[in-house]
Amino acid sequence: MRDNQTILAYLQVTAHTRPFLASCYERIENRRASQHAYNNAERFIYGLNLGDEYLQSSLHTPLSVQPLLLYYSLTHYLKSLLLTVDPGYPATAKVLAHGLSTRKRKRQHYRFLEDDIRIQPNGLFPYAARHLFAFETTEEKVSMDELLRPLPFMSWIYEYKNLQTDSTGEPWPELLAHFAILYNLSMLVRYEGEWWGEMEQLRDRDDYVFITQFLKESSNRIPLLIAEWLKGQFHQSGLEN
Template identity: 30%
Template sequence: MKLEHYDLFIPFYSSTYTSKFLLGKYEQKEITQAKTKSYQVSSSFMYHLQHGQLYFKQAQASPIEIKPVLLFYGYVQMLKACILTTNPNYPENSQVLAHGVTTRKRKKATYRFLEDEVKVQKNGLYSLFLDKMFHMKHLEGEKYQMVSLLLQIADMHELFLTLQNKKVSIKGSGNVKVNEIEIPSAILDLYHMTSNRFEQYLESLNPSYKGVKVIEQRQNLIIKFKKFPNKLHSFPFLFNTKEEIFIFTERQKLSDGSLPELATHFLLLYNLSMICRYEAEWWGDLIHTFDGVDYPFIAQYVNIVQNKIPSLIYSYLLG
């Protein structure tokens, strides 16, 4: 029988297990007083995780009108648990308690969600978790458009094909045991590259792909990695909820998809939660009139994310 996502975390609801788990994380990072801090932090870690799951469980039973708020705040709680595995002193000041992103406060009459943007601020949870969890620095003032963020979610690609007649990606297959991904060799024509140039392209996008080898074999490319791509940050490869692998049909610039998937979800859910809290009229009209194409994208995304985020968080915690 398949476990529900909120059962994945059951082992963490033991202070003995969680203290030992945190101790291992802190010793790995050579944090001083690791044993004392792992004991002190274990309760906070467990409560953040539990509160996050309660929000997600409630979201699954709630109408779409309020789902984004529940999902965003549940996600924030889970992220705080993740940060505690790398920084036992969180939160160190009030600045890190802000969300760290902002959006347009007033929506125009012609507003469309897919065209909306969020902007990164200097301080807050967003920049903190990028730094602590993925060792990435963000650029203050950087903007991300909703349609660009949705394109980074492989589970959304079928809907792009249906609604916009846009084939966003092609499917590959992976073999974790031998650190290989196999994709159709047609990608070389789509990218206007040789296999050698494709190797260089992959290395330029992701430091963990250094030393990658691309071998042409009949109709496919065999891509050999030193270490199999981490689904939490695998650009330009994308993993869907079923762990299937995709690559974009169009060559992507680093700025188009360099974010880990967890960062993409943060930006999308932040904006959706702000809209359904502060743009009640537009949000109500969207849900009840089915105007334009925004609603299918939002509804599909919300359905996907309520299962996918707990799975990604679990993967992060287990390393």
């Protein structure tokens, strides 16, 4: 009943959100489904609102600010999604950390595609991976190349650059890939200002092409992926009829 363009707006109305959350909690056999739905509706809506606002702001800011705004946007969206499967989220402070880490000081001759992030045992990333996508990985770290390469909108750059890889790892769910890449880009903006400024000015590095293409497409893909996930929950709830 709801398409991807309207479901986010539809669920930002309390009268729609409460029965939606109640149905989500009833499916997981929570005995206090109605009460949790009542208590969580505003938090759920607030997360979607902030996700929208950060994303819209990213469309009108310089390149150096976009990774931060898109990362915050996706963070708030994911927290709202988690409220549909875990009425008690967040139960502890442990789940509020990023859940990822990266090397603060970059190596000489740093290349973005070769950089990697490490997956932490606690925090938003592993919690969302388990509860939203039933996704577990045995990898302790993953490179930007491994995350970017499977994304459909990046394929033409890889073909143009004729880049090869030996990676055989399983592709991540796309929302998780966006989260990890944006986390790393936001860390670059915060802690590697000289490198970032040089990349922007020169614009002749492969890094610039890959980063700008990803940021451009990520701003389009994030709300669509969030809406698709919520639409799946909507379908399972039986509220479409």
